[in-house]
Amino acid sequence: MVSVTDVSLPLRVPPLLWEPMGILGYSSPRFELPGDDHDARNSGASGDPVWAAPQASGPLSAIVPLPGSKSLTNRELVLSALAEEPTVLRAPLHSRDSSLMIDALRSLGTTIEPTGRDAGDGPDLLVTPGPLVGGVAVDCGLAGTLMRFGPPLAALALGPVTFDGDAAARRRPMRTTIDSLRALGVEVVDDGRAALPFTVHGAGRVAGGEVAIDASASSQFVSGLLLAAPRFDEGLTVRHAGERLPSLPHILMTLATLRTRGVSAEQTAEAEWTVRPGPIAGGTVDIEPDLSNAAPFLAAALVAGGRVRVPGWPTRTTQVGDSLRELLVQFGATVERVGDDLVVDGGAGVVGGVELPGIDLDLSAGGELAPTIVALAALATGPSRITGIGHLRGHETDRLAALATELNALGGRVTEEEDGLSLSPAPLSARPGRPWQSYADHRMATAGALLGLAVPGLEIDDIATTAKTLPRFPELWSGMLSRPTVALGI
Ligand SMILES: O=C(O)C1=C[C@@H](OP(=O)(O)O)[C@@H](O)[C@H](O)C1
Ligand SMILES: C=C(OP(=O)(O)O)C(=O)O
Secondary structure, three states, X not given: OOOEXXXXXXXXXXHHHOOOOOOOOOOOOOOOOOOOOOOEEOOOOOOOOXXXXXXXXXXXXXXXXXXXXXXXXXXXXXXXXXOOOOEEEEOOOOOHHHHHHHHHHHHOOOEEEEEEXXXXXXXXXXXXXXXXXXXXXXXXXXXXXXXXXHHHHHOOOEEEEEEEOOXXXXXXXXXXXXXXXXXXXXXXXXXXXXXXXXXXXXXXXXXXXXXXXXXXXXXXXHHHHHHHHHHOOOOEEEEEOOOOOOOHHHHHHHHHHHHHOOOOEEEEXXXXXXXXXXXXXXXXXXXXXXXXXXXXXXXXXXXXXXEXXXXXXXXXXXXXXXXXXXXXXXXXXXXXXXXXXXXXXXXXXXXXXXXXXXXXXXXXXXXXXXXXHHHHHHOOOOOEEEEOOHHHHHOOOOHHXXXXXXXXXXXXXXXXXXXXXXXXXXXXOOOOOOOEOOOOOXXXXXXXXXXXXXXXXXXXXXXXXXXXXXXXXXXXXXXHHHOOHHHHOO
C-alpha cells in the first residue's frame, strides 16, 4: 500500500545532476541493447537489430527485483503536481512512460527533482507543485496514463495545452476524455477525429459537478477525471453509462491513491464514483514494485521450470498484477509467499515435459496481463478461451490482432473473437527470418521473450520497446536465466 507520512524534505538537488531524458537513456523508445550473450543480428521492424530470445539451460532459480509500478508512479506524479505541498516519491518507476509524465508536469509548472536515494532503478523524486501554466505542448508518447490523466489536469491550467504522441498513440481511443471535458465546460479543440492531437484550453478552474461517460474503451477515462477532481470547485461525480467497464481494479487504485492523500473519494453506486473538493496532501509516498511487469518473469517458471522469486510483493495492494497469484495456479504453478517475497514454482516446466492445462478466463479486470496469459495458453496442451478483453484493440497496438497474428505465424491456432481470443493446442516453431513482431508494444515484446524460452530460435524484432515501462527488461531477463541456483538460496 502506498503510505503518506510527514517527512522533512531533502535539499534541492541541482537539476543538471540528473536528467531523466538524458542520463538514464530513455529519451526515445529505443535504447542500446545491454551487453549479454544473445546475438543481435538481422533487423527488426524498427530497423534495430533483432533480439535472439534466450532459451533456459535448466530449471530457473532466480530472484528478480522489479522497479516501481507504472500505474502508481504516474498517478502519484499527477497527485503530487496537484497537491498543496511537496511530495517525495520513493522508488518510483523510471521508464519512458514516467519520463514523459515528468516532462509534461514540468512544462505545466511543476518542479520535479531527484533526491539522494537510488536503489538501482533511478532516484527518488521530490515533486513541488506550482501554479499550472498553459502555452505548452505535451508529448504523450504511447502512454495511456498520460493521454488520459493529463487533459483533466491541463483544464486547471491557464492557457492552451496541446497533447500529441506517437503515431500509434493517435490511434488510441480519446473520445471520452474529450467529450467529458467539454461536458464539464472545458474548451477542447481537435481535428474532428476525437483522437490525438488536440488542445485543451484551460481557464484556470473547472466547476465540476457530475458527468456521465462511456468508459467501455478504457478505465483510464474515469481515473483521469477522478485524479483532477479534488481541485474542481464542486468536486466530481463520474457515472459510467457504457455496456462494459474494463480494468475496474485500476479505478479502485485511483480511489485509494486519492484517499491516502486525504481526499474523500468513494464508489457511490455500481458504476459511479464521487470525489469531493479538497486539498491533496503531500508527504512521502512509497511506490510498490510493478506486479504486472512481474507477469512474464513469474510465468517463466511455468515454461522453463524451476522457481522465480519477486522481492517486496505487497501483502495488500490495488495492483491487478496481484491476481497472478491465482492465475498462475490455474496453469499448474505453486505460488507461495516467503517473507516479503512471492515465489512461483513451475516444477519441470513446459521444456521439462509438464503439460499446461488450457484455461477459460474472463480477463476484463486485468487486460494488461493478457499478453503473458495468452502466451502461456499458446503453450498449453488443451484449448483456451480468454474473454473480456475486446478493449485491448485500443491498447499500445490492437493486441488481439497482434497476438493472433504472431502466434499463428509460429504455427499456433488462435482465433480472434469479438471480445477475446480462443486458442487450440498446436506445436510452435520459429520461422527463420521472420522475427516475432512487437508492434511498439512492451507487453508483446515480453510475451515473445516468454515464448522464446520454449521455442528454439525465436527472435524479437524490437525488445527495446520494453523501455515503455521496464527499460532493464533484457538485462533482468538474461539475469533470471543465468544466475546460479545455490548462491540465491531459493
Ligand atoms: O490506469 C492505469 O494505470 C491503467 C489502466 C488500464 O487501462 P485500460 O482500462 O485502458 O485497459 C491498464 O490496462 C493500463 O495498463 C494501466
Ligand atoms: C495498456 C497499457 O498501457 P497504457 O498505460 O499505455 O494504457 C499496458 O501497459 O498494458
